[in-house]
Amino acid sequence: xxxxLLVVNAAILIVLVLIQWAISVKIDDVSFIDAFWGAGMAILxxxxxxxxxxxxxxxxxxxxxxxAAWGFRLGFYxxxxxxxxxxxxxxxxxxxxxxxxxxxxxAALTRVWLMQAVLLFMVSSPAQVGxxxxxxxxxIPILGWLGFALWSVGxxxxxxxxxxxARFKADPANRGYVLxxxxxxxxxxxxxxGDFCAWWGIWLACAAAGWGYAAxxxxxxxxxxxxxxxxxxxxxxxxGMHKTKGNxxxxxxxxxxxxxxxxxxx
Numbered sequence: 001x002x003x004x005l006l007v008v009n010a011a012i013l014i015v016l017v018l019i020q021w022a023i024s025v026k027i028d029d030v031s032f033i034d035a036f037w038g039a040g041m042a043i044l045x046x047x048x049x050x051x052x053x054x055x056x057x058x059x060x061x062x063x064x065x066x067x068a069a070w071g072f073r074l075g076f077y078x079x080x081x082x083x084x085x086x087x088x089x090x091x092x093x094x095x096x097x098x099x100x101x102x103x104x105x106x107a108a109l110t111r112v113w114l115m116q117a118v119l120l121f122m123v124s125s126p127a128q129v130g131x132x133x134x135x136x137x138x139x140i141p142i143l144g145w146l147g148f149a150l151w152s153v154g155x156x157x158x159x160x161x162x163x164x165x166a167r168f169k170a171d172p173a174n175r176g177y178v179l180x181x182x183x184x185x186x187x188x189x190x191x192x193x194g195d196f197c198a199w200w201g202i203w204l205a206c207a208a209a210g211w212g213y214a215a216x217x218x219x220x221x222x223x224x225x226x227x228x229x230x231x232x233x234x235x236x237x238x239x240g241m242h243k244t245k246g247n248x249x250x251x252x253x254x255x256x257x258x259x260x261x262x263x264x265x266x
Contacts, residue, residue: 001053002129002132002133005048005051005053005132006128006129006132008047008051009044009047009048009051009121009128010121012043012044012047013040013043013044013117013120013121014117016036016040016043017036017113017114017116017117018113020032020033020036020113021108021109021113024108024112024113025104025105025108028099028104029086029087029091030091030095030108030112030113031082031086031087031088031091032078032079032082033091033112033113033116034078034082034088035074035075035076035078035079035082036075036116036120037074037075037078037116037120038070038071038072038073038074038075038078039071039072039074039075039076039079040071040075040117040120040124041067041070041071041120041123041124041127042067042068042070042071042072042075043071044120044121044124044127044128045063045064045067045068045071045124045127045128045131046064046068048060048064048127048128048131048132049061049064049131051132052131052132052134052135053135054135055135056131056134056135057134057135057136057137057138058134058137058138058139058140059130059134059138059140059141059144059205059208059209060130060131060132060134060135062140062144062148062205063127063130063131063134063144063202063205063206064127064131066127066147066148066151066198066201066202066205067124067127067202069155070151070154070155070158070198070202073159074158077162089240090236091112094111094112095107095108095111095112098111119223122219122220122223123199123220123221123223123224124220125216125217125219125220126199126202126203126205126206126213126214126217126218126220126221127202127206129206129209129213129216129217130202130205130206130207130208130209130213130217133206133209133210133213134208134209140208141208142208143204143205143207143208144204144205144208146204147201147202147203147204147205147206147207147208148201148205149201150197150198150200150201150204151197151198151201151202151205152201153194153197153201154193154194154195154196154197154198154199154200154201155194155198156194157183157187157190157191157193157194157197157261158190158191158193158194158195158198159194160182160183160190161182161183161184161189161190161191161194162191164179164181164182164183164184164190165179165184165191176245176248177245177248178241178245178248178249178252180252180256183261184256185256185264186256186257186261186262186263186264187256187257187258187259187260187261187262188234188238188252188253188256188257188258188259189228189233189234189237189258189259190261192228192229192233192234192259193259193260193261195224195228196221196224196225196228196259199220199221199224200221200225202221203217203218203220203221228259229259234258234259238253
């Protein structure tokens with residue numbers, strides 16, 4: 001039964017991806033896919049909650065609310081940023097040759113949308129499986145509350161970090177400078193650290209439904225952690241920051257922890 005329900009979720013995801021791919025081809029821009037990263041996970045969580053055989057239990061509802069709150073907030077935030085800033089340079093570079101060769105539509109589907117869909121489904125697997133496995137009307141286990149506590153830490157860092165960054169960017173006097181106050185005084189990437197904590201928290205809540213489910217889905221938070229710290233998160237963003245901020249960012253980098261919050265070095 002679990003497998004069949006996950007197939008239903010996969011079908012929902014593919015339909016949504018194809019619709020958005022068609023829109024991206026029409027407007028010649030795939031950048032809004034970043035907004036779907038969070039919103040798509042939230043949608044799959046809600047879909048799983050509606051599909052729970054016999055109706056969702058308390059743990060299923062907790063996991064769904066955690067995922068939906070994280071995902072829809074992030075999706076709305078990134079959609080607003082895309083509407084304000086326009087096409088993302090990363091995707092512009094990825095699809096540059098295909099656009100010039102007239103292969104934009106095919107490349108956007110295969111290299112961006114379908115690839116992202118696979119990763120989205122994998123990373124959100126703890127939420128989907130945890131929800132689908134929690135149909136019993138039982139109290140939430142202590143492990144579920146521990147997961148909620150870790151998720152809460154992550155949401156605080158991500159939401160407050162994004163808010164502080166948005167306020168900093170909105171002030172023209174800060175142009176050319178680096179945000180090094182608030183949460184950004186203790187970690188160069190409070191939003192990424194927040195993502196990290198939020199999804200390990202959701203995974204712990206999934207473990208409350210059974211360690212077998214947790215073992216089957218641990219690839220989700222592991223891959224997300226790798227992405228944030230070693231692949232398209234910190235390394236890619238900081239490469240761009242060095243180009244645009246120069247020595248100011250180098251000074252900030254020397255005194256501020258890259259990921260985990262720590263007191264400034266001086």
